[in-house]
Structure formats: C-alpha cells, structure tokens
Amino acid sequence: MNISKTKLDDDLEGYIYYLQRSQLYISTIAIFASSLVLILFYKHNVFHDNFRAVFQALTGSIIVNNFLIFFHAHEGYRNNYQVDWNAIDKFEYFKQFKGNIQICDQYSPVPSPLMFINIVMLFILAIERTIAMRLYETYEKLQLGNIVYYFSLPLWCFSLLLFIYDCFAVYGIEENVLYNFCHCTFIQKYYWFFSTPYFLALIPLVIFIYIFFENYGVAKGKKIYGTKSMDDYLSARFQMMENIRSNGFLAFFTTTFTLIILFYNLSLFFIDKPSGRIVTFFNELAYTSISVFTIIFYMSMIYIIPAFYNNTLKLLQKIIDYALISISWKREKFLSTVKKN
Structure with missing residues (x-):
C-alpha cells in the first residue's frame, strides 16, 4: 500500500463529474441492449430451453444492476457539490453505523443481492453447459427449463429480502451523511468488511472461467475433428455449435466481470487511506465499466447470432x-x- 493519494486527489473532481454524466447515457443504452436480448431469448429458440431459462435470470440481474447505476448517476450528478469531501472521522459517532457492514451496500458497483444472483446463475450455467457438453448426442431431449424457473424464483425472493435488509440498514439516516460516510470513513476503517463479499465471489468466478474455457476448447476440438454421432445426426452437430457459442459467451462474460470486480477492489487496497474523492472516482469508474461491458457483451450476442441480428435490423x-x-x-x-x- 505505497501509492500516494495526494497527486490522485487533485484532479479527480472533474473526472467524477464526467463519469456520472456519461453513466446517464451509457447505462440507458446498456438497459436497452440487455432488455432487447432478453426479449429475443424469449421469442427465439436459438439455444436450448435449459440454457435460456438460466441466462434470462442472469440477464434480469444485469438489467436491474444497470437501472441502479442509472439512478445512482442521476442522484450523484445532481447532488455532487453537496458532498463534504474532507469528512473522515466525524461519522464515527453515529451509533447506527457501528457494526453495520451492510450499510454501504447500495453504493457498491454490484450490490450483494445481485452478486448473489450472478454467482448462483453462473454456477447453474456451468453445470448445465458441462452436462450439455458431455451429453450432446441426447441433450436436446432433456427439458429442465421449468425446473430452473421454479428454482430461480426462491433465489430472487432471497435476493429481495437482502435488498429489503439493505433498505432497513440505512433507514432514518440522512442521505448526505450516509454518502459521506460510505465514501470516506467506511473504506478507510472497514475495508475488509466492504470487500469480503467481492473477494468471496472471486473464488467461484475463477472456477467458472476455467469451466467455460475448458468446455469451449473441448467443443471446438470435437467440431474440428468430428465424431460419428455428429456425422450422422443434425441435432448433435447443432448441439455442438450451441456449446461453442454459449461457452464462448459465458467465458467472455465471466472473465470481464471478474476483472472489473478485481480491479475495483485492488485499486482501493493499494492506495494508502484513500480519500473520499479517490473512493468515489473508483466507484464511478466501476459503474461505468459495468455498463460499457453490458453494452459490448449483449451487442456482441446480437451481432454473432443470426436470428438476433436479423430481428434487430427489422426493429x-x-x-x-x-x-x-x-x-x-x-x-x-x-x-x-x-x-x-
């Protein structure tokens, strides 16, 4: 932790302002792109129903995340000059802050309820794609979409409870006071409380990256060298093409998402006692990165998948x-x- 904050702290006000302003537009485009793909997934059977059911739940989480980024950008852009950047220790005296590690979750780039959904959905996708990879000859007949929907419902309900808990955690606290505390004292005094959910998420994310890349490589190998069932049956060839595309998309999604989370946490870790302005800058940078990543990911899906591309052109x-x-x-x-x- 040897990077001086003095030089970083001088010129960040303008960057924060422009990042928040850009988020209003970028997050809107991200919401449109991800919502469009969600609708296209619902209307077209270009992937197996089992994959579609889980991926739609994951996309729903990404859409909600970008809505939160939009609302955050709107509030931050409007109230930016009311923030007391020099406030550090005075919030320690508020009793409601003591021991409440959930109090600043609403300012996280990916709040805990959505992080929980993302990890669980990626876990299910890793299992589903691995099974599809191993049983590609007969997987087309295996229909578990309804089971996935019913399984996802209690997970979303649990995430809703986490969200409600987030709301109760900050009930009765003035917005400016909370904003200052979360961007100053909380990071400096309770960094590990703040970062624990992210670092815990990194472990499964790295495993998912390996699984998706491994499945992608195996699928590419089978397509290149071929098998008897792929030569004899159209459904087996189609299933293998689906495995290549889906695992490629998921590998890109998981890798980029992990890099954003890792960069955000390490940037705050390696800066010695980051000031409120520095914390806010990296927050805004993470928000913007998530929205930009959302646009690139879903627009890539639209461009690569012919049915999505043609329907988007018609729209x-x-x-x-x-x-x-x-x-x-x-x-x-x-x-x-x-x-x-």
Whole structure:
C-alpha cells in the first residue's frame, strides 16, 4: 500500500463529474441492449430451453444492476457539490453505523443481492453447459427449463429480502451523511468488511472461467475433428455449435466481470487511506465499466447470432420508418398551420 493519494486527489473532481454524466447515457443504452436480448431469448429458440431459462435470470440481474447505476448517476450528478469531501472521522459517532457492514451496500458497483444472483446463475450455467457438453448426442431431449424457473424464483425472493435488509440498514439516516460516510470513513476503517463479499465471489468466478474455457476448447476440438454421432445426426452437430457459442459467451462474460470486480477492489487496497474523492472516482469508474461491458457483451450476442441480428435490423427499420412518418406528419401539420395563417 505505497501509492500516494495526494497527486490522485487533485484532479479527480472533474473526472467524477464526467463519469456520472456519461453513466446517464451509457447505462440507458446498456438497459436497452440487455432488455432487447432478453426479449429475443424469449421469442427465439436459438439455444436450448435449459440454457435460456438460466441466462434470462442472469440477464434480469444485469438489467436491474444497470437501472441502479442509472439512478445512482442521476442522484450523484445532481447532488455532487453537496458532498463534504474532507469528512473522515466525524461519522464515527453515529451509533447506527457501528457494526453495520451492510450499510454501504447500495453504493457498491454490484450490490450483494445481485452478486448473489450472478454467482448462483453462473454456477447453474456451468453445470448445465458441462452436462450439455458431455451429453450432446441426447441433450436436446432433456427439458429442465421449468425446473430452473421454479428454482430461480426462491433465489430472487432471497435476493429481495437482502435488498429489503439493505433498505432497513440505512433507514432514518440522512442521505448526505450516509454518502459521506460510505465514501470516506467506511473504506478507510472497514475495508475488509466492504470487500469480503467481492473477494468471496472471486473464488467461484475463477472456477467458472476455467469451466467455460475448458468446455469451449473441448467443443471446438470435437467440431474440428468430428465424431460419428455428429456425422450422422443434425441435432448433435447443432448441439455442438450451441456449446461453442454459449461457452464462448459465458467465458467472455465471466472473465470481464471478474476483472472489473478485481480491479475495483485492488485499486482501493493499494492506495494508502484513500480519500473520499479517490473512493468515489473508483466507484464511478466501476459503474461505468459495468455498463460499457453490458453494452459490448449483449451487442456482441446480437451481432454473432443470426436470428438476433436479423430481428434487430427489422426493429431498427421499424423505428426509422416510424420516425420518418412522425417527422413528415409534423411537417405537414406545420405547413397547414402556416397556410391557414
């Protein structure tokens, strides 16, 4: 922990302002892209039902995360100049802060309820894709989508309880006081409390990365060298192509998500007693990174999957046609008004 904070602290105010402002637009695009893929997954059977059910739950978590980023950016952008950047120790006297490690969860780039959902869904996807990889000859007939939906429901309910607990943890605390505490004292005094959920999540995430890359490599090898069942049956060849694409997407998703979480935590760890401005800067950088990653990931899916790409083009064409009709109608209405006058 040998990086001086003095130089970092001088010029970050402007960066924080622009990051929060950019999040308003980037998170909106991220919500649109991920919601579009969620709808396309629901409408098209381009992947196995078992995979679709779990991936839709994971995408739902990503959408909620980006909504939270949007609302955070809106509030932070509006109230940025009310923050007391120099407040460090005075919040220690508030009794409601004592021993409450959940109190700053709402300012985390990925709050605990959503992190829980992400880890569990990736765990299920790792198992599901591994089974699909091993039983690719007969996996098409194995339908567990409804079971996955029913299994996901209590998980979302549990995450909702965690969210409610987050709300109760900050009940009655003034927003500016909480904001200052979480961006100053909490990180400096209770860094390990703050980072424990993230570091615990890194262990399964690294395992998932290995599983998805391993499955991707095995699937590519089988496609290149072939097997008797792939030569004889169209469903086996289709299932192998699905394994390649899905494991490739999941490997990219898990790796990038892990790198964002790792960078965010290590950046705060290696800076000696980071000030409120430095903590806020890395918070905003993590928020922005998650939204940018969401856009790249889901737009890549749209571009690579032909059915998604074609339907997106049709949707864009409809939007353009509607916009042109609307402009033409307003123009005619304006000209009609001018002629009457």
